[in-house]
Amino acid sequence: MNRPVRVLVAKVGLDGHDRGAKVIATALRDAGMEVIYTGLRQTPEMVVNAALQEDVDAIGVSILSGAHMTVFPKIIALMKEKGLTDVLLTGGGIIPEDDMQQLNKQGVGKLFLPGTPTSEISGYIKDWVKENRPF
Secondary structure, three states: OOOOOEEEEEEEOOOOOOHHHHHHHHHHHHOOOEEEEOOOOEOHHHHHHHHHHHOOOEEEEEEOOOOHHHHHHHHHHHHHHOOOOOOEEEEEEOOOHHHHHHHHHOOOOOEEOOOOOHHHHHHHHHHHHHHHOOO
């Protein structure tokens, strides 16, 4: 790949806790990725439109509000509708294991719990992009 991996980091909904998203955004930048951080209170439509405009390889959604079973399926549906089928949707937050498995079956990538080493997250994104978005 001739360019850095491009990742959109987003906070969706009314969840106002963005410290984790900012930590992840910084860690991904430190790992050599280009990061676009959308800020707080984004809608799924805003996230997908930004991903399309920025030509990203991956979308990372930080969610602590408990709305993950609504937010991730909505984003996946919009991604399919807009033709972003070769873009990774990943994320993290407070998400029960059973919900993670259901979301994975719907097409969401690996989801990370608080406390996951940032190197694990950046490694996952880089590996996924290398396998799924060859340039």
